[in-house]
Each structure stands twice: as structure tokens, then as C-alpha cells.
Amino acid sequence: MNSSPLHSVSVAGVTVDDQGRVLLVRRRDNGQWQAPGGVLELEERFEGGVVREVLEETGVRVEVERLSGVYKNLSKGVVALVYRCHPIGGTAQPTDESVEVAWLTVEDALNRMSPAFAVRVTDALNENVVPPGSRAHDGHTLL
Template identity: 60%
Template structure:
């Protein structure tokens, strides 16, 4: 999707616009990670969504995780930046610690579960699984691109 910027009464082609999203890699003390099964497409992913204009990335992560899962979090650190080259979405992923709340589904989630790294690899596509696995390795922040299905080769 190519977006155009409008200046005055003229519309001209310019640099494509990007959407910024945030997601939480929520790690429990036992090493399990919080995941949702999305209501719109049934896939397993980490909780997150579009960053709103008036909020910081950390505020956005905490809001999205709470909205989608019922879990409150303390946002720790940025663990990765992931660009979907097909859709122009840049996702910022933050490692988080659960700080309260109770797991529940929402209009955006069919299921909420705490998964092991092995279960993440089995249930999630590689472009989402890598975001959680990167958050565990402590070597971040990672910067990766993908086409929506497959990671692009590292440069």
C-alpha cells in the first residue's frame, strides 16, 4: 500500500508513510511468555498494536497488553525493531514483566496463554516467534525485516 501526502490542493507522490506498532514480550518468572490467539485471523502472536500519537512507546505497550490480555506489565527494555516491508509497519518490541491482573480474552483475542519457547516455535509463524525469542536472548535490540511471512536475510 502506497500512501500519498497532500500539500495544498495538489497531491504528489512522496516517501511512503509507515505505521508504528508496539508489542510486549511479557516474560514470567518461570520463563513462559505471554501470547494471544488473534480474533481476526486465529494466529498466535505477542500482544500489541498501533502506537497512539499522544503516548510514549512504553505507555503504548502497557496499554495494548492490558487491553488484549488483562495483564498489567512493567516495561523493561527495547529488544527489537521489526519492519514488515510489505505493509510498511515498524514494530517496536519491549521485554516486560507481569505486575498484576488476570488473564482474559478481549475483542481482539480468542485465547491468552503463557507459552514455553518450544510452544512459541510450534504455534507462531517465524516473523512473530523471533520477536519473543529475541527478547529472551539478551543480545538486543535486534533489527530485522520481513515480508509478512518470512524473515529477510541478515545483511
């Protein structure tokens, strides 16, 4: 019997446009507003996974700027690497994975998200955090 803990690795992209708006999705599976992202595939590099996930969930092509934070959902064993990105093409639109896709002001974006996911946007917008911080949450609340 293997007693090692099992973890999943996910990636997400906090995409900020030239007007300072943030690209968010309302997820089809749980109805929550979040930065687009998902599980990293075995053969993917982190940045490639972010580019793929943002495109799949929003229709927007992005370029990764930098790692902005590392987060762990303690209740689900999910470790998420979140990257700040900027758009380079495509059109924001709902997909199979997102009910809504929207460019939102930072204030509106933060008001729509639970604290565990809003902090990802706050951290991505903070240019002074080097290296990026790490945080833990229970799926909703920062711990």
C-alpha cells in the same frame, strides 16, 4: 502529491513470567498467535503504548524492562518496536481483540507462531543483544 512513503508504528510486549513462560494471544482478526501489541497512538510514548496494548489484549498489567528489537513488515509498511516485559498484575483472559490468551512455554510459543513473529520472542529472551537488533519480514518469513 506527496511521494513520501507512509509507515505505521506499532509496539508489542513479550511478557515473561517468573516460570519462564511467555504470554501470547491468538488474534481475533487473523487467528495467528503473537505477542500482544498494536498501533501506537499519536500522543503515546512507546513504553506506555506497550503497557496499554498488553492490558487491552490480555487483561495482564505489565512493566516494561527493555527494548528487545525493531522489526519492519516490508509488505505493509509497519515498523514494530518490541519490548521485553514482566507481569505485575491482572489475569490472562480473552478480550475483544484476542480469541485466546495463554502463558506458554518458550518451545510451545515458538511452535505456534510464524517465523516473523517467533523471532520477536527469541530476541526478547536473548539477554546478550545490546543494542537490540533490527529485522525485516514479509508478514510471515524473515528476509
